[in-house]
Amino acid sequence: MLLQAEHVTHYFGGLCAVSDFNLNLEHGELVAIIGPNGAGKTTIFNLITGVYHATQGSIRLGDVELVGKTSNEITALGIARTFQNIRLFKELSVIDNVRIAQYGQMKYGTWEAMFHLGGYQTEENRSIENAMNLLEVFKLDSVADESSKNLPYGMQRRLEIARALATHPKVLLLDEPAAGMNPSEIGQLMDFIRWIRKEFDLTIILIEHQMRLVMGICERINVLDFGATIATGVPKEIQNNPRVLEAYLGEGAEV
Amino acid sequence: MSTAEVLLSVQDLDISYGNIKAVKGISFDVHEGEIVTLIGANGAGKSSTLRGISGMVPYHGKISYRGKDLHKTAADKIVAMGVAQVPEGRGIFGNLTVLENLKLATWQRKDKVEIARDFERVFTIFPRLKERLKQLGGTLSGGEQQMLAVSRALMSRGSLMLLDEPSMGLAPVLVREIFHVLREINQAGTTVLLVEQNANMALRVANRGYVLETGTIALSGTASELLGNPRIKEAYLGG
Amino acid sequence: MATIPLEGTTWRTRWKARWDGLMAKRWMLPVLLVVGFALSFAIPQFNLVNQYVQLILIYIGINVILTTSLNLVNGYMGEFSVGHAGFMSVGAYISAILTTQLLPKALLPYLFPLEVLAGGLVAALVGLVVALPSFKTRGDYLAIVTLAFLMIVKSVFENIEAVGGPRGIPGIDKLTTLPWTFFWTILAIWVIRNFVYSRFGRGVLSIREDEIASDLMSVNTRQVKLQAFVISSFFAGVAGALFAHVLQFISPRVFDIIKSTDILIMVYLGGIGSIAGSIIGGTIYTVLLEILRPLGMWRMVLMPLLLVILMIYRPRGIMGLREFRWFVPLHDLIGTKLWRRKKEASDAPAS
Numbered sequence: 001m002l003l004q005a006e007h008v009t010h011y012f013g014g015l016c017a018v019s020d021f022n023l024n025l026e027h028g029e030l031v032a033i034i035g036p037n038g039a040g041k042t043t044i045f046n047l048i049t050g051v052y053h054a055t056q057g058s059i060r061l062g063d064v065e066l067v068g069k070t071s072n073e074i075t076a077l078g079i080a081r082t083f084q085n086i087r088l089f090k091e092l093s094v095i096d097n098v099r100i101a102q103y104g105q106m107k108y109g110t111w112e113a114m115f116h117l118g119g120y121q122t123e124e125n126r127s128i129e130n131a132m133n134l135l136e137v138f139k140l141d142s143v144a145d146e147s148s149k150n151l152p153y154g155m156q157r158r159l160e161i162a163r164a165l166a167t168h169p170k171v172l173l174l175d176e177p178a179a180g181m182n183p184s185e186i187g188q189l190m191d192f193i194r195w196i197r198k199e200f201d202l203t204i205i206l207i208e209h210q211m212r213l214v215m216g217i218c219e220r221i222n223v224l225d226f227g228a229t230i231a232t233g234v235p236k237e238i239q240n241n242p243r244v245l246e247a248y249l250g251e252g253a254e255v
Numbered sequence: 256m257s258t259a260e261v262l263l264s265v266q267d268l269d270i271s272y273g274n275i276k277a278v279k280g281i282s283f284d285v286h287e288g289e290i291v292t293l294i295g296a297n298g299a300g301k302s303s304t305l306r307g308i309s310g311m312v313p314y315h316g317k318i319s320y321r322g323k324d325l326h327k328t329a330a331d332k333i334v335a336m337g338v339a340q341v342p343e344g345r346g347i348f349g350n351l352t353v354l355e356n357l358k359l360a361t362w363q364r365k366d367k368v369e370i371a372r373d374f375e376r377v378f379t380i381f382p383r384l385k386e387r388l389k390q391l392g393g394t395l396s397g398g399e400q401q402m403l404a405v406s407r408a409l410m411s412r413g414s415l416m417l418l419d420e421p422s423m424g425l426a427p428v429l430v431r432e433i434f435h436v437l438r439e440i441n442q443a444g445t446t447v448l449l450v451e452q453n454a455n456m457a458l459r460v461a462n463r464g465y466v467l468e469t470g471t472i473a474l475s476g477t478a479s480e481l482l483g484n485p486r487i488k489e490a491y492l493g494g
Numbered sequence: 495m496a497t498i499p500l501e502g503t504t505w506r507t508r509w510k511a512r513w514d515g516l517m518a519k520r521w522m523l524p525v526l527l528v529v530g531f532a533l534s535f536a537i538p539q540f541n542l543v544n545q546y547v548q549l550i551l552i553y554i555g556i557n558v559i560l561t562t563s564l565n566l567v568n569g570y571m572g573e574f575s576v577g578h579a580g581f582m583s584v585g586a587y588i589s590a591i592l593t594t595q596l597l598p599k600a601l602l603p604y605l606f607p608l609e610v611l612a613g614g615l616v617a618a619l620v621g622l623v624v625a626l627p628s629f630k631t632r633g634d635y636l637a638i639v640t641l642a643f644l645m646i647v648k649s650v651f652e653n654i655e656a657v658g659g660p661r662g663i664p665g666i667d668k669l670t671t672l673p674w675t676f677f678w679t680i681l682a683i684w685v686i687r688n689f690v691y692s693r694f695g696r697g698v699l700s701i702r703e704d705e706i707a708s709d710l711m712s713v714n715t716r717q718v719k720l721q722a723f724v725i726s727s728f729f730a731g732v733a734g735a736l737f738a739h740v741l742q743f744i745s746p747r748v749f750d751i752i753k754s755t756d757i758l759i760m761v762y763l764g765g766i767g768s769i770a771g772s773i774i775g776g777t778i779y780t781v782l783l784e785i786l787r788p789l790g791m792w793r794m795v796l797m798p799l800l801l802v803i804l805m806i807y808r809p810r811g812i813m814g815l816r817e818f819r820w821f822v823p824l825h826d827l828i829g830t831k832l833w834r835r836k837k838e839a840s841d842a843p844a845s
Contacts, residue, residue, distance in 0.1 A: 012394070036426045037398025038383060049710055070716075071709035081710060084397040084424060085345070089703035091815060092696075095830060099693075100700045104712030106693045110721055113692030114685045120692065121825070127693075128829035136837075143275075144830045150272040154297025167712045176397070179423050182452040182491050185296060209398075209426055250428030 001062075002027045002203055003048075003079075003171055008057035010047055010227075017043045018227045021057070023205075025171070030197060030204045032214045034238075035224035036248050041207045042084060044224075045173050049081055050074040061171070076104040080169035082160040084176045084207075090149035094140055094159060097148050098131040101166035131166065137199075138162040153180055165200055172196075174206040178213050186210055190217050211249070215239065223248065259287040262415055262446050263308065268316040270303045277303040279470035280316070285415070290437065290447040292457040292478070294491055295467035301450040304467075305417050308448070309333055309340050320415070335363065339413030341421060345404040349393025353384055356392050356403055360410040370410075377406040380436050381429075398424045405433065415446045422453050434460050454491040458482045466491070517819040527680065534676040548672060550784055552740050555675035556733045558776035559682040561760040562769060563729035566686055566722050568758070569766030570695070572702030575723075577624065577640030578730050578757045580647040583749035584620050585613030585731025586738035587651060590663045593739065599667075606669040610678065610735040617731020618724045620647075625723040629716060644751060651746040662745025663738075670740040678736060682729045687769050689725060691823045698722050699767070759801055765811030770818040775811065 003025040010018040018040045025031060033041050046052045048059055050071040059066040066074050080101075089097050106127060112118040135141040138158045143151060148159060157177065164172060177193070178186045190213055197204055208214050214221060215235040223231040223244050231241045238244055263285040270278040278300040285291045293301045307314040310330035318325045325333060334340070348356050357377070361370050378385040381402040387395060392403060401424045408416055421437070422430040434456050441447055441460075451457035458464055458478045466474040466487065474487070481487050516522070537543060537551070564578045589609040597605055628639040652660045689695050697718035700708035709715045738744045756779070764775020782800075786793040808814065819827060 037402065037424070037429065038387075038396040040396075042396060051706060051710070071706070072712050072714045075710055075712040083707070087704050087707040089700050089707070091703060092699055096696060096699070100696045100708065100713060101711040103693050103697055103714070108693070110694065113694050114689050114725070116688045116692075116823070124692075124823075124825050125829070128825060129833065132830060132833040141830075141834070146273055146275065150275050152275070152277065152298030153302065157297075163711060176424055180420055180452055181297060182294065182454050184490050184492070185452075209424065209430075211427060248426055248428060250431060 001025070001060075002029075003059075003061055003205075005044075005048070005059045006057055008044070008047060008054045008059060010043060010052060010055050016227055018047065018054075021224075021227075021229060023222065025203055025205065027170075028197070028201070028203055029220070030193070030206070030218050032218040032221045033205060033207050033224060034209070034214055034221060034248065035230075039224040040227040041224055042175055043227075045081055045175055045205075045207065048074075048173065049079060072104070075167050075169075078168070078170035079173065080164035080167045080171075081173035082157075082164055082175055082177065084179065086153075086156050086160055088148040088156055088159060088163070091147060093145050094148050094151065095128070095131050095135065095144040097159060097163050098134060098166045099127050101163045102127050102130065104167060134162055134166055154185070157181075161196070165196070169200075169202065171203045171205070172200075174204060174208075176207055176209065178208055178210040181210075183212070186213050189213065193217055259289075261285070262287045262321060263448065264317075264319050265304070265308070266317040268304060268307055268314055268318065270300070270307050270312055270314045272303075272312075277470055278307070278314070281465075281467070281470070281472050283465050283472065283475070285446060285448050287446055288441075288444070289463060290441050290449060290461045292449040292451055292454075292461040292464045293467055294451065294454040294457060294464055294481075295473075296491075297452075298469070299467035300470040301467050302419055305340070305419050305448070305450055309338060309417060334411070334413070337414040338417060339408045339411040339415070340417040341404045341408045341419050345400045347392040347395070347400045347403055349391060351392055352389050353392060353395070353403060354388045357384075357406060357410055360407040361412075364412060369412075373410050373412070377409060380432055381406060398426065398429075401425055402429070409436070409440060413445065415448065416440070418447060418449045418451075420451055421449070422451065422456065430456065454487070520820060520824070523820045531673070531676055531680075534672040538672050549740070550780065551672060552670060552675045552736075554777050554780045555679040556736050556740070557757075557760060557780045558679050558773050559729050559733040559736070560757045561764060561776040562683055562686050562772040563726045563733070564757050565761050565764075565766065565768070565772045566690070566698070566726045568761055569768065569771075570690060570702065571698045571719065571722050572766075573719075574634065574637040575640045575726075576637055576751070576754045576758065577643045578726075579749040579751070579753035580640070580644040581617040581621055581727040581730035582734035582737065582753070583647055583651065583744075583746070584617040585610075585734030586744050586749070587657060587663070587734075588616045588731070589613040589735035590666050590738045590744055591657060593666055593669065594663055602667055602669060606674065606739070609669075609739075610674075610732055613735030614728040614731040617734065618728035621724045621727025621730075622720065624727075625720050629719045629723070641751075644749075644754060648746045648750060658745070660746060662743065662748070664743045666738055666742045666744070668739060668742050670736045675736060675740075678732055682732065683769060683773070686725065686729070687821055689722075690769070691826055694718050694721055702767075759797075762811050763801060763804060765808075765813035765816070767815045768811075768813040768817050769821045770816070771811055771813030774813060778812075 001024055005021055005023040008018060008021040021044060033044060035041055047054050050069050054067050061077055061079060064077060089100060106123050108119040108123050112120045132141055132144060135144055140155060140159055140162060148156065151159065178189055181189060194217060196202060218235060221233060221235060221238045222229055223238060225247045230247065231238060231244050261284050266282045267280045268278050269280055293304060295301055303312065306312045308318055310325065310328060310333045320336060320338065364370055383399060384402055384406060395403065405421045421433050437447060438460050449457055449461065458481055461478040464478050464481045465472050538548060560578060567573050567575045589612065592609045592612060593602060624639060624643050628636045651657055657663060697708065697713040700713055701715055701719065705715055760775040760779045763779055765771030786796060789796065
């Protein structure tokens, strides 16, 4: 078991945002969380990555308990994510966006940084090299020196994934990766997600409303409504589940 | 093609960000009463075009609304002239409640009765928002914020509505609802310029469409022509 | 370059080309440093300029240290500290006590660098104590905490009779020389610039852009914030020590909110997030204050007015978020180009 969430419950004030959420993720799996708007999907990502601390329950990566750890510790342990509304470091260059994500892997300390001594130079050179190699994979190397805010939307989405991968994650959480993409781009995205899963040896959880993508690439689906799981299963089961049809897909949906 | 009055005219529009050219000399018209959609891949320049029209980014070229040149017009004046919009990044006021966000959209309207009816209409479309009236905008989920942004544009009742991907981040059942509403408000007299990735849905509600590719107009025509075009089918409708 | 051509840019483009040419000559920076250092000895030795100008040169150095160090917190990190005068006063008092009460007079000129160092270290320690609770929350909190700190420090010094209470410490030896000022100014600029162009410095920048995203990208935001604040406080203390030994008299009133405001103005005038901006801001402000001295009271009307005008036309300051290429480490400047060239070289034989 790579990632395991058990009985995770979270309250905002008196409002129950997630109730008794469970998830078991094996190495290499690709799982989707779907559900109506406001069902608590992003909250689950925030709980896994330490942005919020679960009120109850346990989330473990391997044997390590994640609840109570800070976000940067969790990222260093191997969980990276993207955001629904892109959250790049806008004023900074494309390459710096990626290099910031290398923070946890770079080894030199404060004194070496202040006086540019010791491992500083070799590590910085390697950081640029690695960042450019990664950007090349995502076809972003030609815009490495641009401010990330100047990139068109699709490139910003790609950069967010590249930045997440720069932290060397085992588990990648994608929050609506297909938002703002047209059907043919979604087709390419599906290939792309399959490819990075293989290439970077990833286990992926994704939140998505584009059913073609969810049904096309995910092995298992977890449907949330009002913070609770209302259905789990393989795509075929979910498509025909009456509760899911009613709460989420709509009557007579073509998926 | 509609013979009605030209409401919005865009000529030789150029927009750049830093060294990146987003829009390269595009021209198109939107006539009174139409739904016109801009479709195309990411980075084709659709959103930039909308931002240019609403006065949010500097541009070269000519944009006129009801015959008036918008080049020197400030963004707030453009809104006051009747151009409503769902701004970039949803533009929710995070520290105001849902109700306050909605009320702000109606601040320049005087028709109290109509406003009340619009509130009802918005709540029928998005019952979720009614449940969250007292909640702060910033604490809504992403999809709920999108509902709020679209509702706000609906409430401001402009004569031209600029919509930048209204379906983004919404559950499938709501996506269909939104397009249904779009057609309704259009029939009630609002002209719509719609940027949408969901080209399939967009072309089904639109009268005409323009296909943008890397900052230029590659193709234009009536919605049904575009829907039937095999090239469009392959490139934007997902086969 | 695909930038939009603006009308009437001929002189502008010409100057830009000339400027770029100058900035490309990186060897000039060390040469200038050596020349500057030599001059800092020569000027007082041979009285190349009069005493008054020498004094102003020292103040420019001190103000540049203050500006650069505050810029680290307020510009690069995007927090808002108003306590810089407080850290300055800690450095000033520590070093002044060492000079007037503890150290043997005869050795003072030789021990001066250690006094300055001590002033900086104690200020850094105080900075750590202030930062620990303030960075647990975000937003305007730091402004309030540092404001409170400023008032506390002032009343502490006012109430300790051993350091003169409200009367302060008079008769401090004039130990701050032009060479020492030059040395500490260059050290401050160099260390802060080094820090900014390191993994921690990039962390500082990412906190300004989006702190939550920064944390999620593995940046230890808490640690990075502490580092930046402590380094900033250290150099405020250094500047305070230099300041005490040129003014030769310090009292709690010297380090009040007005002093902090002066430093803030220099930061925002020169430009946030820029070493070059800090140098320009500190220099221009110091010089302007002196040039406008004949105006008397009107100076305090004119200066804020200038600032308002600047904020309207250049809201990020003269050099906001931009940098002289001389100050950017070579690998940051041309790393991507080198990578592309290497790539082309390795691709060429393959195809």
